[in-house]
Amino acid sequence: MNATAAALLPVPLATPAQEVPITVVGILLWGVLPYVVLALVIGGSIWRYKYDQFGWTTRSSQLYESRMLRIASPLFHFGILAVLAGHVMGLIIPQSWMTAAGVGENLYHLMALTIGTIAGVCTLAGIVMLIYRRRTTGPVFMATTRNDKVMYVMLVGAILAGLATTVISVFDPTVPNYRETVSPWFRSIWILQPDVAAMTAAGPSFKVHALVAMVLFAIWPFTRLVHAFTAPLHYFFRPYIVYRSRDGRTPGSVPTRRGWDPIGTPDRDRPGGRASRRSGGRTPARSGSRPADRR
Numbered sequence: 001m002n003a004t005a006a007a008l009l010p011v012p013l014a015t016p017a018q019e020v021p022i023t024v025v026g027i028l029l030w031g032v033l034p035y036v037v038l039a040l041v042i043g044g045s046i047w048r049y050k051y052d053q054f055g056w057t058t059r060s061s062q063l064y065e066s067r068m069l070r071i072a073s074p075l076f077h078f079g080i081l082a083v084l085a086g087h088v089m090g091l092i093i094p095q096s097w098m099t100a101a102g103v104g105e106n107l108y109h110l111m112a113l114t115i116g117t118i119a120g121v122c123t124l125a126g127i128v129m130l131i132y133r134r135r136t137t138g139p140v141f142m143a144t145t146r147n148d149k150v151m152y153v154m155l156v157g158a159i160l161a162g163l164a165t166t167v168i169s170v171f172d173p174t175v176p177n178y179r180e181t182v183s184p185w186f187r188s189i190w191i192l193q194p195d196v197a198a199m200t201a202a203g204p205s206f207k208v209h210a211l212v213a214m215v216l217f218a219i220w221p222f223t224r225l226v227h228a229f230t231a232p233l234h235y236f237f238r239p240y241i242v243y244r245s246r247d248g249r250t251p252g253s254v255p256t257r258r259g260w261d262p263i264g265t266p267d268r269d270r271p272g273g274r275a276s277r278r279s280g281g282r283t284p285a286r287s288g289s290r291p292a293d294r295r
């Protein structure tokens with residue numbers, strides 16, 4: 001173990017209790033819910049792609065405001081990528097592998113504490129700036145839907161709850177080590193043998209964080225966050241002029257299902273709004289309508 005690490009992190013982290021009673025609620029939360037969420041993420045993404053392919057976008061607001069966006073967006077996105085890397089290290093790579101690679105328990109937690117906190121704070125600062133910009137820049141606020149607001153609440157909730165786990169673990173040495181509770185549970189989900197006991201033994205802050213994260217994942221396919229699943233790589237190879245196909249078999253031309261409004265912006269969809277004016281006052285063009293209707 002590194003001497004500096006030991007000096008900076010003198011408190012040994014508690015190990016999970018051996019005898020933790022498993023309850024029905026525990027089974028539902030840690031044994032069933034993860035699969036409901038997985039079904040929603042996979043099924044919801046396929047469904048969204050099929051019925052709202054033209055709505056599969058960030059709905060960028062860069063044209064309305066770019067000064068603040070230029071700082072806030074990279075701060076948030078690079079921050080969240082670093083947080084993601086930290087989650088891969090802490091949740092997916094087993095503790096024994098890290099130890100074998102020379103990264104002992106205390107050194108690992110020191111790294112997670114310093115790099116993880118910097119990444120988490122950058123992510124939080126970025127999202128706070130993005131929300132401030134959205135609220136104070138008129139056109140950006142106009143383009144904000146109720147769907148966006150719900151998504152922002154869950155996203156900020158997940159980030160805050162994540163940072164809280166780190167802070168609480170530092171100040172409370174009785175919190176069980178998450179690499180012996182949360183991490184085995186997380187890995188067990190993917191081999192279809194959910195380790196409910198491991199997660200039941202985790203600290204309350206980790207349980208809250210995992211629950212908020214699961215809610216965020218459940219709504220993910222139905223929000224603008226879908227853009228994270230795709231990268232516009234074809235931009236590097238597309239011709240400068242993009243021609244619209246006259247072929248009726250345009251992708252995403254499956255008629256919209258009842259009960260789903262493709263995610264639009266209030267200003268565009270309002271009667272007399274841009275889409276309405278373009279269509280001569282007829283119903284605004286929907287992603288699911290046939291190409292012939294849009295011409």
Ligand code: HEM
Nearest residue numbers: 083086112116117120158159162163165166178182210213
């Ligand atoms: C089920 C999914 C998730 C699990 C099991 C999980 C678990 C954890 C754990 C164990 C930590 C503590 C890391 C440490 O202190 O070393 C943590 C921290 C954190 N989590 Fe999550 N997390 C999940 C999803 C998310 C999501 C979706 C977000 C953000 C959108 C997020 C954001 C954060 C942040 C900002 C931190 C604190 C900074 C850091 O360690 O990087 N987490 N999470």
